[in-house]
Amino acid sequence: MPIVSSKGKAMPESPIRKLVPFAEKAEKEGKHIFRLNIGQPDIKTPIEALNAVRNHTVEVLSYSHSAGFRSFREKLAAYYSKHQIAITADNVLITTGGSEALIFTMGSITDPGDEIIVPEPFYANYYSFSTQSSVTVVPVISSLENGFNLPDIEEFEKLITPKTKAILICNPGNPTGYLYSKEEIKKLADLAIKYDLFLISDEVYREFVYDDSKHYSILQDNRLAQHAIVVDSVSKRYSMCGARIGCLISKNKDVIDTAMKFAQARLSPPTFAQIASEAALDAPASYYTETIAKYKARRDTLVEGLQNIPGVKVSIPDGAFYCIAELPVEDAEHFSKWLLDKFHIDNQTVMLAPAAGFYSSRDKGKNQVRIAYVLNRRDLSQATKILQLALEKYQNDEYRIQEVPQKV
């Protein structure tokens, strides 16, 4: 029997999705699960987007341009200019989700064995996409104690080797909710320029910043014209995760021309999703302000709820809709499985994403979870109460010794 590749074996299971079989079992048993594990918002998709698809006039569902609809790219350029990001339609490649933008970026700038430096904890799939491209992720540790702010630039500098091709950040950050300041971006820019590295910024949560914070894009630093590659997506901005539309933005023509060859190979991004995404740009300003207000309120509810639980540590996120919480447990993955498999209060329980999968360093984040605040405040409040009661019970040996089966 022929066997799968070493790369295939090395591909990590999604830490966000690996508990799904336990959740399916719990639901079959009649439990209601508060899903804090996945960044799937409950916010409604803009009606402009949904109606554009309802009113489509397609008769032959043809390939689109490999770079995506020209009209969509032009409207996107106008959208970015509102965010003080001066780009043209030719700087934008429409991709099948932010995921594909990252895959094209890795392919365009790295060869097998190359290295990319990433502040840790990071979005778990950065590790998957790196593995897919046979690239090594070199982590720089940021810590909950320091609020996940940018590690000292010397920490980056000492990791740079001839194989280092890029630094990759997520701003605002998944899973930390951390928002980089303009000064921090400047420091990274200095480093990228000094060592001739690409600086990749995943900015899919651009709008979701709170408390009068301002998002500063790497594309706003003119010195980075040849170094900056931005990954973006409509998934979170318009609650359109299922569209699978994102984009890759760079003013570096070689990067765009190279990524375009990867884009041509996969032919085109999905047409209906482009119709929806282009129309979503017509959503009124109120759509953004209302969504952001909701997330801010949810964040406050969640953080307050978590801070009330003895032994839980949390850093207040400035952006995105996640936080990392440290729990008074040894193994957050075991606890997360236990929550689904062994625990309920009135047939209710909570699903968390164990944070170890957001670290490439061994043994980091083992007592941490990522929590997505994508539920309404009442549900979030109820979920934190359940979490508190669960932690009390779990800390009782009687419960901990009941082993969770490793396979379902």
Add this chain to the structure above:
Amino acid sequence: MPIVSSKGKAMPESPIRKLVPFAEKAEKEGKHIFRLNIGQPDIKTPIEALNAVRNHTVEVLSYSHSAGFRSFREKLAAYYSKHQIAITADNVLITTGGSEALIFTMGSITDPGDEIIVPEPFYANYYSFSTQSSVTVVPVISSLENGFNLPDIEEFEKLITPKTKAILICNPGNPTGYLYSKEEIKKLADLAIKYDLFLISDEVYREFVYDDSKHYSILQDNRLAQHAIVVDSVSKRYSMCGARIGCLISKNKDVIDTAMKFAQARLSPPTFAQIASEAALDAPASYYTETIAKYKARRDTLVEGLQNIPGVKVSIPDGAFYCIAELPVEDAEHFSKWLLDKFHIDNQTVMLAPAAGFYSSRDKGKNQVRIAYVLNRRDLSQATKILQLALEKYQNDEYRIQEVPQKV
């Protein structure tokens, strides 16, 4: 300035799309182009698919399961059973186009430096996906003179090394239109079993076989349960190239589990496109029979037209909707550019896909083009007439010495 990767540089430009700038220029000059270069059918998409999207009830466009809708995979299993292919929904992973199914396949079974044997000429993007995965394509030459039938199995055997992981075929074939017989599939199966190789079959043109020929899938050979990986797509079957929905099928659980990790990393296939693709399976039998009848008639028109042109050689395709034609020119790419840039008859010209891009061997196929018969018969007839006149003029030195600009 940081530079792109060697892999990025090695990625080929699409031979199907590299003439697009010349075509755009020709259209700006008011020329009508008969597009024989790309497999973009003019056939209407099933109304069932289009209406399903029109009538969608989505309010929050959420991620779907990473493997695709369960209901869709179950309906697909039923569809395959009608084609004597006995599989279950668990053997199927929904992908973003057949393209992604190939990318997942390469990632799941190869490591950088591994080799895949492919009968040549082959679908140009096999080379792109291999490059993306740092895999070497090892070609086995099939020739127009032999009607592109399966090369002697000894030709495959002598190319097998410890790095060989798979044999990849396209059946029926793009760009040749060649349909492998059951006996040929059996020979490949023997080889795959003998050397413990995966046998990958791209069967996206399954329905499009003519003259009472029968398609025989590798999944019909029970001996291949652990070796067979089938790549499929709705793009051609339902004229839904813009949906970007395909699938990867294997009874090898390790392959599916590994591909699933790649699928989880990119989160999910596009939702609206899945809605459309699932509904397309409700198209009546007449949709298939009418479409197939159309393609057969078009093939006959095209082949007859080509056979009437002095110096043109063509092999009659048994399936798909392409043929390879040898032209009485030295450099078919130069001629194809010239057609767009320098030539017209009553403001009409023809766009071809130079066939060299469908060969990985240097200097192969230089005087060949791939022609897609995706236009109606009148247009095909007109296009072959234009081609004949163009060849007459081109063979006149006066025209040939006018250099086509290399860049537009």
